[in-house]
Amino acid sequence: MNMIEAINDALDTMMGHDPDVVVFGEDVGYFGGVFRASANLQKKYGKSRVFDTPINECGIIGAAVGMAAYGLRPVPEIQFADYIYPGLDQLISEAARLRYRSAGEFTAPITVRSPFGGGIFGGQTHSQSPEALFTHVSGLKTVIPATPHDAKGLLIAAIEDNDPVIFLEPKRIYNGPFDGYYDRPSKTWKNHEGGQVPEGYYSIPLGKARTVREGAAMTVLAYGTMVHVAESVLAEKGVDAEILDLRTLWPLDIEAVEKSVEKTGKCLVIHEATRTSGFGAELVSLVQERCFYHLEAPIERVTGFDTPYPHSLEWAYFPGPVRIGEAVDRLLKD
Template sequence: MAEVNKAEAAVEDETATAPGERRINMIQAINEALDIMLDRDPDVMVMGEDVGYFGGVFRATAGLQEKYGRTRVFDTPISECGIIGVAVGMGAYGLRPVPEIQFADYIYPGLDQLVSEAARLRYRSAAEYIAPMTVRAPFGGGIFGGQTHSQSPEAIFAHVSGMKTVVPSTPYDAKGLLIAAIEDNDPVIFFEPKRIYNGPFDGYYDRPAKPWKSHAQSVVPEGYYRIPLGEARLVREGEALTVLAYGTMVHVVESVCREKGVDADILDLRTLVPLDIEAIEKSVKKTGKCMVVHEATKTAGFGAELAALVQERCFYHLEAPVQRVTGFDTPYPHSLEWAFFPGPIRIGDAIDTIMSE
């Protein structure tokens, strides 16, 4: 069930840290998780385009090859199908590969390997073989990367049985969830929202973050800890409305709800598969109203699944139709990407609509 963890609660106090804790961003947290797992488990391997000597295009693997050598952290050819295919074989052999796909948009050449091989290996072999691989990929917009560097394909992978899908929204969660994903015996797609990789984020493009908005650079304990897959995080507790979000949109939603003074339960799903449906059901039955926000396009997006689940489980508690605020059903616009995102205006309008029902 969703809980407000103590380390995340400390985010509200800019100076609140305990021994062994410090404020770092998501890239640093991911780097720490990889470092810890490489050190703890000799079967863990990090692989991908530019992850070795260069340290990754976003520097998430910086210093790891120097520390662990070229046999543990190594560069690959520019072949996503090859990267994923090799990782499936490594996992079946007994290793725990962590392949990086440089941008989520590039994952499609490896889709057949993921869907037809990795996701089915445990079932088709009656558990004789497994594919304990964690595919990391920066996803979503926010860097003006255009149509081939900004997509949000999480719904595709959430649809595939046998595969888990994770989307962190804070450094604390990124580290703990990545460790749990690497330790998991099933394939995990680990999408990292690059719009909040580096620092504080307010939900707006053209103004600095407010003092309270520091989740993108948050308190993270040193050393090993894990966050179990399948547990949502209660970001903010309220009575009038439930908002379901993940990744970057958690920050945008929280910013809007604070500014509008909406008494909202905000649930950060953290993992789409497995989904914490119990936390969702508990919240919606309490508030009677539900809104879903995600960056991906609307049609057949993961928000449709969430809306259907809420309707199935909470129909007699709903006081208004479930609202969805999403990206538009268009090819990703390069020059107009900030208009494509669900932003404060569209989210605010949806809140006004659902609260007036």
């Protein structure tokens, strides 16, 4: 399966498993979603469980909070992560605080799905990476898969979780990872282990990183699309690096990060979002605090630029072979 098919399969699995799971959002019903992630679900489960909403992100998330408090497990889709900002107050002030404010009487088992990041030439309003906003909010969990296998297992775990989860889907790899950093599909994707998705129910625990490859030269921390970019660049350079796919940004698998950095002594952080106050800054701080006496070189960070998203120059904006390669060379030299 590609990631879209895996997400659709996860939704289908959970809707069949739990009658309290409901899916809704803009165009997710009859049309099956702008990326077809909910294709055929309305036909199978009916309009009361899979339905379209107005273009009203605040209303979509606000309705999900009420449904969750009532006992349902809503899975709203925000069509693009760029559109989620009108619903932030409902997420931050209501969903994230419901369990605490009610002394545990109510929970908010909401999974907000949303495509994020660039790579489809969507311009400034269809390409942003706002993940750091959610990791800052106590009570929210933030999940970003990098493979179809993980997308299905993590989405099932998110839907079953009794707290609100922001589930961000890197649309650049919806149909399989690109061949490294170029705008072309990978020829090896269909044989890639990440494309093998078991049928039926399985879940992957939130808060557990995945070791993509083991190595000794340095630790690379990445998530989403950047996992595949890092793999390609490091393989091309022939560097024996250990790559961790974080999978869940919060709760973070800090034990896996510590173990890897203590082994390699060097650390490179890669993400697509802008640099300043990006999630990479938190990763750098945690590694510095917890692994200082094991570090053999300054921690490197390769990110997007601190600019509005550049429509016509997005492939220069992404971390790619030049900037990642320079950071790797600096780490190897120290």
